[in-house]
Amino acid sequence: EPEVTQTPSHQVTQMGQEVILRCVPISNHLYFYWYRQILGQKVEFLVSFYNNEISEKSEIFDDQFSVERPDGSNFTLKIRSTKLEDSAMYFCASSEDGTATFSYNEQFFGPGTRLTVL
Amino acid sequence: GNSVTQMEGPVTLSEEAFLTINCTYTATGYPSLFWYVQYPGEGLQLLLKATKADDKGSNKGFEATYRKETTSFHLEKGSVQVSDSAVYFCALNPSGNTGKLIFGQGTTLQVKP
Numbered sequence: 001e002p003e004v005t006q007t008p009s010h011q012v013t014q015m016g017q018e019v020i021l022r023c024v025p026i027s028n029h030l031y032f033y034w035y036r037q038i039l040g041q042k043v044e045f046l047v048s049f050y051n052n053e054i055s056e057k058s059e060i061f062d063d064q065f066s067v068e069r070p071d072g073s074n075f076t077l078k079i080r081s082t083k084l085e086d087s088a089m090y091f092c093a094s095s096e097d098g099t100a101t102f103s104y105n106e107q108f109f110g111p112g113t114r115l116t117v118l
Numbered sequence: 119g120n121s122v123t124q125m126e127g128p129v130t131l132s133e134e135a136f137l138t139i140n141c142t143y144t145a146t147g148y149p150s151l152f153w154y155v156q157y158p159g160e161g162l163q164l165l166l167k168a169t170k171a172d173d174k175g176s177n178k179g180f181e182a183t184y185r186k187e188t189t190s191f192h193l194e195k196g197s198v199q200v201s202d203s204a205v206y207f208c209a210l211n212p213s214g215n216t217g218k219l220i221f222g223q224g225t226t227l228q229v230k231p
Contacts, residue, residue, distance in 0.1 A: 004161065031217055033217065033218070035221075041223065042122075042222060042224070043162075043209075043219075045218040045219060045220065048217050056216055056217070056218060058218075091161065106164050106167075107219060108164075109154075109161035109163070110161045111159065111161045112161060
């Protein structure tokens with residue numbers, strides 16, 4: 001069964017360093033998402049991406065964050081200068097393009113990357 | 119704004135007990151509602167969904183009914199198994215042209231033999 005994969009499973013970095021979190025969405029999916037979950041808090045939407053551009057982003061997704069689909073298979077989240085408060089579990093998700101309404105596309109999630117900023 | 123509130127966990131039950139995890143939401147318009155489950159070491163998986171008022175979503179013995187009058191989407195199962203131990207997330211997708219999901223904080227379920 002196709003699945004979303006994420007690497008690494010755990011990333012430890014120093015404050016101020018750049019990190020890139022990688023995701024491989026399901027191959028025929030066209031919509032991609034990043035969410036994060038700070039320990040003990042809710043899963044929060046960060047950004048959605050379609051047709052090589054951001055379609056929606058939350059207020060969390062400031063200039064320190066960027067997303068990219070560098071090739072036909074990877075989808076990355078870059079944090080330019082990490083802060084302590086960026087420590088969280090980051091989830092990638094993807095969904096098909098197939099209906100006229102986003103609401104009915106099931107999002108398939110990866111297992112997450114745990115980011116620890118020291 | 120849009121938000122989801124779930125009952126606090128952890129919930130600990132014996133095998134074959136009845137499960138209810140409460141979920142209420144705040145939203146404008148007519149959102150779609152979801153329950154996702156996360157097993158240890160895995161990503162979130164869609165468990166069930168309902169896209170309009172009075173719809174009942176069901177899967178693997180779990181059920182939830184979209185109640186617009188009480189803005190609720192409680193998850194129920196008549197007889198839980200040890201293998202149901204996981205974290206359960208209630209979520210909504212706001213109406214309109216958006217794909218984002220808004221999640222509750224998750225409820226950990228532990229089922230003991």
